[in-house]
Amino acid sequence: MRSKFRHVALFGKYHATVTGGALESSRQVLDDVAQFLIRQGCEVVLDKDTALHTGLNLYPTLDMPEIGSQCDLGLVIGGDGTMLGIGRQMARYRLPLIGINQGRLGFITDIPIQSYQDVLQPMLQGRYQTEDRSLLHAQVMRDQHCVFSALAMNDVVVNRGGTSGMLELRISVDGRFVSNQRADGLIIATPTGSTAYSLSAGGPLMHPSIGGWVMAPIAPHTLSNRPIVLPESSEITIEIVSGRYASANFDMQSLADLLIGDQIKVRRSEHTVRFLHPEGWNYFDTLRKKMHWNEGA
Template sequence: MPVSPETQKTIALVVRHNTVGIEEPVRGIIAFLQVAGYRVVFESETAAHLNMPDIGAMSASEIGEVAEAAIVMGGDGTMLGIARKLAPYALPLIGINQGRLGFMTDIPIERTLPVLAEILAGKSDSEKRTLLEGRVLREGVEIASGLAVNDVVVARGAGAGMAELKVTVDGHFMYNQRSDGLIISTPTGSTAYALSAGGPLLHPSLGGVVLVPIAPHALSNRPIVLPDSCNIVVEVVSGRDVSVNFDMQTFASLAHGDQIVISRSPHHITFLHPEGWSYYDTLREKLHWNEYPSGEGKLR
């Protein structure tokens, strides 16, 4: 019996812009989903960059209201952008890697169709990730806000000297820090900028937030992991061209005395992975933990 438009399930496609040769695999996924009985729509920015007028387009909010899932073809940056928009809708996300690293877009492009078939048949591992939300206050008035899947970063300008930041946690003074900036990261973001600045890896299931100073003036100023129930306030004491960004995608310029109030978001994102997926497999593959210098470090 054919599926009626009223009962047909919708799956959204989000594709990284300006990816050479992407049209053929996109067409293949669309055909596969349509044969399986799904209605396929593009996220509106994807539709604007792909010349496929036969496929409908929806805004992120419309997708969140009607879709069963969103398939994201790109790198982690593509996933970050759409995940923040869809977070209020708890829509499952399936990541197909068209980027370089692919911590969140973990399905290899060559395995797309068989893995999609398994996931749509219910053979998948579901994983929830927390987000941070931040509000920028100037004299008590909110002037900007944002969500972060990876991190909230307060940093000085490229040509400026060190910034001084006052950090308070749950109303308790932590420190005044002189540095190039401060990274406030989720467990998801602990494998991103926070890791390159010397922060620890946090398993995604941990309820933690990591604070990582960027090139601190005092070498004793080390990263710290806090409960994600904390309310963190970062105040700009001094420094030129200081700004705050959320996942490097939303920016706000800061003035002395501005406060960034950061807490765990009530929303979360859900990734659907191939059945048997392992976070540790991902770490070995992406961070090359299984590699040794030639002839060294192997058990004999």
């Protein structure tokens, strides 16, 4: 049976940490997956950055807007960090994404590289599950002007610099004052990001179908400051009251040197990321495997 998806874009892991043998391995995997897709009747393109950094020049290339408008499937080969970056860029185009895990954890790249052909073949023929994941839209406001704007699939983090001393943050939700918090920082996480930094800060795991955000303080001075789950319709405002060298991070995108009085406004993005999973995929299976539950039981 021919593939349901005619025009497939390949995205690979090619960041600065991928060098030498790892880069050669990444290039070989991309080529192997491309040849497999061609045998299934797909037209394959690489995104320009993947082709440039891996040196794989055997296939046509497109930039991100061209992929969004011309392709009907994206295949991301790498780890969760790779998927975060591609997901943010492709969300506005509603391009469905499949993740093949060539990284470590793989919470959102859920197809093992060792068995990708067996798993991908029925998916390409239309046997898959669809899931939409929410995104955060964050803006840094300074003197009533937006000086930075970004999407985040995992989290928005405001934290102190490398020097000692806490931040004081004024927190409001939908214009209503919540508290002044003294802490090393604050995390606003999506359900997708609830398995990332927020979890390390004591936040809860959230099923991705839940419409909410986690707001979790980082090492708060007052121990009664606990993580809280907020509705995803909320707009959260974080104002820098005091503290030196504060920064804001939006997944892997950073803005350093926040100033006293800066406000970080966080709300739900109008865009979502669409994932395709194998038939029978289950979020609890992912948690059990990645978090090593039941081992030794």
